[in-house]
Amino acid sequence: MMAGSRLRFWGAALAASVVLSGCTIDTIDTTESSGPPTSTVTLTSTPTSPPAAEAPVLPTEEPQQGESFAQALQAAVDQTIAVYGGTAGIAVSDGSTEVTAGDMSAAAAWSTIKVPLAIAAVRQDPAQTTNVTAAIQWSDNNAAEALWASLGTPEQAGQATTDILREGRNDVTVNTVVTRDGFSSFGQTMWSPADQARFAATLGCIRGSEPVLQNMAMVEPGQSWGIGQLPGARFKGGWGPQPDGAYSVRQFGLSTDPTSGQTTALAMIVRPGSGSFADAQAMADTLISTVQPALTQAPSAAC
Numbered sequence: 001m002m003a004g005s006r007l008r009f010w011g012a013a014l015a016a017s018v019v020l021s022g023c024t025i026d027t028i029d030t031t032e033s034s035g036p037p038t039s040t041v042t043l044t045s046t047p048t049s050p051p052a053a054e055a056p057v058l059p060t061e062e063p064q065q066g067e068s069f070a071q072a073l074q075a076a077v078d079q080t081i082a083v084y085g086g087t088a089g090i091a092v093s094d095g096s097t098e099v100t101a102g103d104m105s106a107a108a109a110w111s112t113i114k115v116p117l118a119i120a121a122v123r124q125d126p127a128q129t130t131n132v133t134a135a136i137q138w139s140d141n142n143a144a145e146a147l148w149a150s151l152g153t154p155e156q157a158g159q160a161t162t163d164i165l166r167e168g169r170n171d172v173t174v175n176t177v178v179t180r181d182g183f184s185s186f187g188q189t190m191w192s193p194a195d196q197a198r199f200a201a202t203l204g205c206i207r208g209s210e211p212v213l214q215n216m217a218m219v220e221p222g223q224s225w226g227i228g229q230l231p232g233a234r235f236k237g238g239w240g241p242q243p244d245g246a247y248s249v250r251q252f253g254l255s256t257d258p259t260s261g262q263t264t265a266l267a268m269i270v271r272p273g274s275g276s277f278a279d280a281q282a283m284a285d286t287l288i289s290t291v292q293p294a295l296t297q298a299p300s301a302a303c
Contacts, residue, residue: 068297070099070100070101073092073102074102075290076291077089077287079286080287080290083286084270085273086275087102088102088268088269088270088271088287089102089104089268089269090291091104091267091268092265092299093194093197093198093200093265094201094300094301094302095265095302096302098198099298099299100193106172106191106195107191107192107269108187108188108189108191108238108240108248109188109191109238109250110238110250111141111236111238112250113161113191114144114238115136115203115216115252117148117157117161117186118132118212119212120147120151120157120161120163120164120208121160123164128147131143131144131150132211132212133215135147136215136236138220139236139237144184148184154176154177155176158173158176158185164206165199168199169202170191170195172191175188175189183240187238193250193252196267197252197266199252202303205303206303213234213254216253216254217234219233219235225237227252227253227255227266227268230288232254232256232258233254233255234254235253235255236251238251242271248271249270250267250269250270251267251268254266255295257295257296262300264298265301270283270284
């Protein structure tokens with residue numbers, strides 16, 4: 001798999017002198033610069049021969065910070081797949097640009113769609129807070145259906161939830177028609193990890209998000225795998241079987257470093273080769289724990 005980064009970095013090498021400087025994104029450590037190359041002149045033993053100069057030695061170009069972070073994400077994806085097989089993808093966003101690695105295909109949102117749904121519902125009716133708590137902290141499907149119904153017809157509910165996604169800089173449209181028996185229409189909305197990361201980065205700026213974010217910080221322990229391992233995590237997970245019965249799990253949210261205060265917005269999806277839900281949870285844990293040290297290089301969330 002290749003890392004798909006919307007960040008592109010260009011280095012330049014000059015024959016006589018080279019300075020490498022890192023493109024700093026928020027709290028990224030600046031890449032160490034290399035000094036200018038030196039030319040060594042060697043005199044021959046024959047006085048009549050002109051001095052011969054060795055060719056300048058150009059310094060080896062090191063990855064710049066953005067490239068280094070993208071490489072760290074890709075390495076985490078590769079290492080995770082090496083253990084569990086299957087596919088994985090992870091995205092980090094500042095609200096306008098995403099750094100991604102692995103599979104960025106749009107896939108069923110499952111219960112992650114409950115975040116914009118809850119914001120839409122509580123914005124229209126603040127009395128929905130009990131259903132918001134159940135839908136976000138425990139991923140209660142009946143509570144989510146109640147939130148959906150509170151917004152009117154399926155078309156009205158879909159539009160209200162889509163409007164929240166638009167405020168989060170997403171072009172995703174919420175599904176209002178049941179496409180799989182036994183599953184909600186809105187849970188089958190197709191949502192990519194890159195779009196989810198962007199939505200997460202803007203979440204704090206969306207009106208009505210405050211009570212939802214508070215609940216995202218209190219997800220029950222049994223669902224606190226993956227992103228839930230990170231410090232200051234506010235997140236929501238979703239999971240379900242694909243048509244062939246193999247499970248995928250996904251999460252998106254925010255993590256705030258207690259030391260630096262930096263908030264990182266990220267999203268991930270994993271599908272283990274075994275297809276089991278237990279392996280999917282363990283795979284999410286591995287992906288996030290592997291990438292965690294590199295998050296100090298991540299761009300800060302916009303909100």
